[in-house]
Amino acid sequence: MSGTLVAREMWKSYGPRHVLSGADLLVPGGEITGLIGPNGAGKTTLLRLLCGFLRPSSGTIATDAGDVARSTAPAGLAHFGGGHTVPPGVSAHAWSRDVSGGAWEGDDRRKVRDLSRGTRQMLGLKATLAREGISILILDEPWEGLDPDGARWLNASLLEKSRGGTAVLVSSHRLHELAEICDRFAFLRDGLVTVRTREDVGAPGGPEGLLREFDSRQVTP
Amino acid sequence: MSFFHQMRFFGRVTPIRSWCWIGMAATLPFAVWLEIELPGSSSASLISLLFLQMLAVSTGFLSHARRGFYDPLLVRTSRRSAGLAHWAAATLPGAAIFLAIGSVEAIRAHSLNVFAFGASGWVALLLVSSIPWAISARFGALSGGAVWMLASVSLLVTGSGVALLGAIRAPGQAPIAKAVLAGLVFPMALPGVPVLASVLTALAALSLASVAVAVEWLARAEFPLREEEGS
Numbered sequence: 001m002s003g004t005l006v007a008r009e010m011w012k013s014y015g016p017r018h019v020l021s022g023a024d025l026l027v028p029g030g031e032i033t034g035l036i037g038p039n040g041a042g043k044t045t046l047l048r049l050l051c052g053f054l055r056p057s058s059g060t061i062a063t064d065a066g067d068v069a070r071s072t073a074p075a076g077l078a079h080f081g082g083g084h085t086v087p088p089g090v091s092a093h094a095w096s097r098d099v100s101g102g103a104w105e106g107d108d109r110r111k112v113r114d115l116s117r118g119t120r121q122m123l124g125l126k127a128t129l130a131r132e133g134i135s136i137l138i139l140d141e142p143w144e145g146l147d148p149d150g151a152r153w154l155n156a157s158l159l160e161k162s163r164g165g166t167a168v169l170v171s172s173h174r175l176h177e178l179a180e181i182c183d184r185f186a187f188l189r190d191g192l193v194t195v196r197t198r199e200d201v202g203a204p205g206g207p208e209g210l211l212r213e214f215d216s217r218q219v220t221p
Numbered sequence: 222m223s224f225f226h227q228m229r230f231f232g233r234v235t236p237i238r239s240w241c242w243i244g245m246a247a248t249l250p251f252a253v254w255l256e257i258e259l260p261g262s263s264s265a266s267l268i269s270l271l272f273l274q275m276l277a278v279s280t281g282f283l284s285h286a287r288r289g290f291y292d293p294l295l296v297r298t299s300r301r302s303a304g305l306a307h308w309a310a311a312t313l314p315g316a317a318i319f320l321a322i323g324s325v326e327a328i329r330a331h332s333l334n335v336f337a338f339g340a341s342g343w344v345a346l347l348l349v350s351s352i353p354w355a356i357s358a359r360f361g362a363l364s365g366g367a368v369w370m371l372a373s374v375s376l377l378v379t380g381s382g383v384a385l386l387g388a389i390r391a392p393g394q395a396p397i398a399k400a401v402l403a404g405l406v407f408p409m410a411l412p413g414v415p416v417l418a419s420v421l422t423a424l425a426a427l428s429l430a431s432v433a434v435a436v437e438w439l440a441r442a443e444f445p446l447r448e449e450e451g452s
Contacts, residue, residue, distance in 0.1 A: 044446060051296055053286075053444040071441060073296035081446065085289025087234045098230045099293045128293070 003063060003076055003135025003167045004029045005050060010059035012045055019045045021191030022059070027136070027167045029064075032158055033195075034178035035171035036214055037188035043171040044081070046188060047140050050169070051079045063136065076135030080128040082144060083120035088113035092123050100130035118145040129157050136167045143174045155181050175207035175214070187213060222297045227306035228313075230294050235285055235307070237314055241277040245270055245318050252322040256329040263326050264336045264413055270322060271349045271409040274315035275369055278354040281362035282307055286444040295444070304436035307358070312350040319346050336413035344421045344428075345411040348404070351428040355435035373406055382406065389414055397423070 005027040012020040019042035027033045037043050048054045050061060052073040061068045068074045086095060090112055096104035104123055112120055125142060137158075143151050158181055162168050169186075172178055178185065185201060187194045202209035222230075252266035282304070285291055294303060323337030336342050353365030376382030388395035388403040389410050395403070400420045404411055405427065 048445060051292070053292070053295065055441075055443055071300060071443075077296050079292055079296050081289045081292055085292055085446075087285075087288075087290040089236070090233050094233055098226070098233060 003074075003165070005074060005136050005167050005169070006062045007046075007050060008060050008062070010046070010049060010061075011057040012042070012049060012054065013057050018191050020049075020056070020059075023188070023191060023193040025050075025186055025193050026195070027169045028184075029135070029167045030162055030165045031183040032162045032168040032170065032181050033184045033186055034182035035169060035186045035188060036173075036175070036178065036210065037171075038214075041188045042191065043188055044140055046193075047079070047081075047138050047169070047171060050074075050138060051077060074136055076133055077138065078128050078131050078134040078136070079138045079140075080124045080142065081140045082142075083117055083124055086112050086120055086124045092119075096123060096127045096130075099127040101132075116145075118147060118150060121145040122150055125154060125157075129161070134161065134166055137161055137169070139168075139170045141172055142170055143172055143177050151177060175210045179207040179210055185210060185213070222294065224302065224306055224309075227294060227298060227303060228310040231280075231291075231303075231307045231310040234290050235280045235282075235310075237277045237280065237311065241273055242314070244273045245277060245315055248273070249318055249321050249325070252325045256325055260329055261326075263322060263329075267319070267322055267337055267342070267412055268409045270315065270318055271345055271412075272370070274312075274319075274346070274349045275353045276363060276366035277315050278308075278311040278350050279357035279363045279366040280307070280311045280354070281360075281364070282358040282439060283442065283444075284361050286442075287447050289444075289446055291444075300440040300442075301436055304358070304439040305432075308351070308354050308432055308436070311354055315350065316346060339413065340418070340421050341414050341416045342412040344404070344416075344424050345408045347425055347428045348408040348411075352405075352431045355431040358435045358439060376406060386410055389416060393417060401427075 007023065007025045010020045010023045011018065023046065035043050035046065045054065049056055052068065052071055055070050061074070063074045065075060088111065092104050092108040092110055092112060092115060095112060104126060112123070115123065121144060142154055146154060155177065158168055158170065183198055185196045187196065196213060201213050248266040248270040251269070252263040255263040255266060286295070291303070319337060323335060326335035326337055327333050353369055356365030356368060357363065373382065376385065385403040385406055388399045389407065397417070397419055400417065401423045404416065404420060404424045
């Protein structure tokens with residue numbers, strides 16, 4: 001399913017502190033956009049704004065179908081915020097069934113709290129990605145806790161989703177993974193987003209360009 | 222996501238506490254035993270159930286939403302629908318046991334004219350199922366039931382609650398506002414009492430209004446992840 005997500009002039013403040021100060025972001029369908037920023041830059045806040053869990057202080061979010069109402073998730077959106085957002089008291093099997101209709105291997109009746117960090121992450125990712133009709137996919141630190149096999153599986157799954165027309169947005173500090181699969185990179189700093197293409201940062205050659213861009217004080221919108 | 226699936230999701234992610242379940246389930250054999258030993262006295266089990274229902278429905282919403290536990294559901298359904306499904310999931314187990322106890326009463330009495338199935342019984346169930354849920358949705362698990370129970374017990378201990386109870390038990394003799402207040406503070410005293418229809422209507426309206434206010438609040442609430450807020 002194809003989708004596009006557009007955020008315009010997003011402001012978000014907690015008291016006197018501006019987490020976002022007029023950030024613009026386009027997540028085109030059929031592409032993977034990597035969201036990069038230092039700790040505390042507001043990546044999770046931006047992602048949760050796009051999902052409708054938070055209300056922007058001002059600004060709009062739109063999809064191909066039009067503007068998205070405040071406190072509402074865009075239609076066709078799937079989101080996973082990390083293993084810590086999977087409820088610990090639920091069985092892996094039941095959780096997977098409730099979220100996606102059943103995407104977890106075997107008949108794992110163990111409670112989520114009894115799973116390793118990586119397994120919990122895989123459970124959440126598999127359940128999220130198995131959902132049907134996803135046009136926009138937002139993942140927060142999806143490689144966290146994954147082993148190399150898991151990371152390879154995730155990369156292949158995200159590429160497959162984007163080839164199917166899904167607009168994919170992933171935030172991560174794992175620059176190697178981002179350089180491998182992303183078409184565009186959104187750098188979040190000082191409440192603003194700067195977008196660079198794969199070619200801009202020389203990503204086809206590895207993550208060095210990304211690292212330079214990340215470190216650079218020249219990143220201004 | 223259908224309403225049933227939403228209810229199942231909430232029932233799994235925010236289940237009723239096991240001690241509440243055990244306590245509520247125990248009221249049913251208790252009612253059977255009472256009806257065998259002392260026919261017509263199973264209202265004691267009904268009162269126990271209403272007490273437990275106050276705590277059972279106080280499952281809390283905001284704290285779980287802020288840990289991201291409801292994310293997969295909240296991106297797929299409207300907040301209002303999610304709020305109502307959360308209320309229904311918290312309420313239904315206690316309501317089912319209430320019906321079962323009423324059935325025990327009705328079978329023994331060979332009549333539907335029993336405490337549970339009277340208008341005051343239904344309103345009592347609605348009160349204890351709605352207001353504590355609405356409070357807990359905002360202020361955290363158990364808060365609604367605990368605050369209500371504390372208020373009832375405090376008023377009884379200080380003596381002022383006894384006068385209020387009188388307002389329920391003497392229909393038509395106390396001002397309506399006082400009778401409504403009495404019903405609000407002591408809902409478990411309602412079943413089996415011939416309460417004025419205007420008082421019951423006001424109590425039912427207050428219950429439904431509390432759910433509506435809570436659902437509307439949830440529809441506008443923000444769910445930042447705990448560590449994210451203000452960081």
